[in-house]
Amino acid sequence: MKTVHVIGAGFAGLTVSLRLAQKGFQVELHESSDRVGGLLGTDQTPYGIAERAANALIRTEKAEGLFAELGITPSYPLETSKKRFLFRDSPKTWPLNFVETLGMVGRVLPRLLIGGKKAMRPQAGETLLDWGVRKIGKAPTRFILGPAMQGIYGNEITHLSASLILGPIFSGAKRSKYKGLLTGPGGMQDLVDHLQSRLLELGVKIHLNSQVTLQSLQGPVVVATSARAASHLLAPRLPEFSKVLSTIQMSSLMSVTLFFNRAQEKYKGFGCLIPRGFKLKSLGVLMNSYIFKDRDKTYNETWVLGGQQEEALMDLSDAEILKLLAEERFRILGQKDTLLEYRINRWKKALPFYDLNLENALADLAEVPEPQGVYLHGNYLSGIGLSKILERSDLIAEKIASAHG
Ligand SMILES: Cc1cc2nc3c(=O)[nH]c(=O)nc-3n(C[C@H](O)[C@H](O)[C@H](O)COP(=O)(O)OP(=O)(O)OC[C@H]3O[C@@H](n4cnc5c(N)ncnc54)[C@H](O)[C@@H]3O)c2cc1C
Structure with missing residues (x-):
């Protein structure tokens, strides 16, 4: 049985490991932290769950297929979530x-x-x-x-x-109809847990707290980390690739889930997106309790802040963030409620900045001859969303099977 090493156990690393193991490879999955899932995870609170980052996948055929094969009964969004708001002086369905x-x-x-x-x-x-x-x-x-x-x-x-x-939307290629979202009944951690269990059943060896280097590994390797970490890993063996990856900028994002003593009922929907120019820091708010049913004991929302121009927000204390959000929530939703619980996730330099730099870097990567036996994977390559990552996992596993199977 041929061995493939996968570095990074976020959604990209977990799903490519699954596909490789299903093709009969012995997979060694190396993760530098003490848990698998990367950005994905769900915290339990006495008032309900709080997603750390992503709250759902786009409901593509492949995503539904993944849930079915893992034995997860998907949770689909509620009817109320069909309404979406955009802020222009107040939340509006059409701004x-x-x-x-x-x-x-x-x-x-x-x-x-x-x-x-x-x-x-x-x-x-x-x-x-x-x-x-x-x-x-x-x-x-x-x-x-x-x-x-x-x-x-x-x-x-x-x-x-x-x-x-x-580009992909207007390429002229046929695209499947948008069918909404899906997640696990207990949130995204459900998906991570099921992926991990299935990998163990298939004999994948998961090495947590791993400090593996590319030079120490024999055979094909999938590097499924952030662009920044991939650049460091590739530097000794593939300096040209590493140099291109080092030009990719990373940006920070913060998700803050707030649990309240009562529901705001004026705006019932998926959430509200907030344009720049209103002197508001928030990028948007998800009205979780109107998106997925039976997950919360009390009404809660997730506020998202951050981006390249707002790096300083990451250094605010919890108290400062809560004060800022209380003010912005009042301006946006007109609500002042008692806060029962909160969860703040600061994702420092965790997401690729989909800017012109990345566009140039990807064009440069296409020019550099493909490295033998090293396959790049992750959210900076063919899309930031989980459904796109899942598609790439399939493609990479096919490629490895035909080159090394
Ligand atoms: C706030 C927020 C909300 C989001 N919402 C959505 C959403 O609703 N839907 C959606 O589809 N997407 C969403 N996304 C995007 C999506 O969550 C990410 O793009 C995706 O989870 C990235 O997966 P990944 O495996 O590429 O990277 P990561 O999750 O970053 O995983 C990389 C892994 O590699 C490990 N690693 C790094 N260096 C090394 C090393 N040297 N050796 C070994 N391991 C290493 C890391 O510890 C990590 O576990 C959201 C993101 C954020 C931040």
Whole structure:
């Protein structure tokens, strides 16, 4: 049986290990921390659960397949979560006025009718802001595109790469219909636990607190860490690759789950996204109790803050963060409630910044000859979301099976 080493046991490392073990490889999974899951995890509190980072996966066929094969009964979002709010002086389901809406339709519709989706394609080296102003207009960019993309990529559209983020959507390739989200009944930790158990059943050896180096390993290796950690790991053996990876900027994000004594009932929905320009630090709020059912004892929300321009937020104390959020919550939702419990997760330099630097780095990586036997994996390569990572796990396992099987 051939051995494959996987470095990093986040969602990328866990799922690629699963696929490799299913193909008959002996997998050795090396994780530098004392637990598997990476950014994924769920904390239990007396008032309900608090997700540390991701709260769900996009419900693709592959994601549903993964849940089914692991024996997890998925939790799907509630009807209430279909409503989504965007902030413009107050939370609104549609933040544009009549004239702005007409302007957007006037810009987008003729393009789509004449050129199809390809007419909306971004250019190389274009920021999301520039693309938005060019293709959909200023107000839709500021009040819809901006907050939506910040909510996913944790950074402002002034720097985000349009071709990395929108390129696949407007490539002309057929895309499956968006069917919503799914998670485990007990949150994302359910998924992590089931993945870990299945790996152990399949004979995968999981080495926690591992300080492995690339030079010490024989045979194919999947490097499934952050871009920053991959750059360090590759430096001695593949300096050219390491140099390109070192140009990828990492940004910080914070998720704060707040449990209250009573539910806010004015805005019932998935949550509210917050554009820049209102002197608000929050990027958005998830109204957890209106998204998934039977998970909470009391109403709770998760607030997300951070990004490259807001690194200083990571150094605030818990008390300072709670004070800031109490003020912003009052401005955004008009609510002042008694806080029963909170969980703060500061993810310092944990997420790749999907900016023009990353666009250039990925173009440079494509130019460097592929290293023999080393396979890169993670959220900086083909998408930040878990469903995209899962797709890449399948591809990498196929590639390794055909090269080394
Ligand atoms: C607040 C927040 C909310 C999010 N919400 C969503 C969401 O709702 N849906 C969604 O799809 N995505 C979401 N994401 C993104 C998603 O969670 C991440 O992109 C994904 O979990 C990254 O997985 P990964 O395995 O690539 O990286 P990581 O989870 O970072 O895992 C990398 C692993 O490698 C280990 N490691 C690092 N260096 C070494 C080394 N030298 N040796 C061994 N191990 C090493 C680390 O300890 C870690 O365990 C969110 C992210 C954040 C921060």
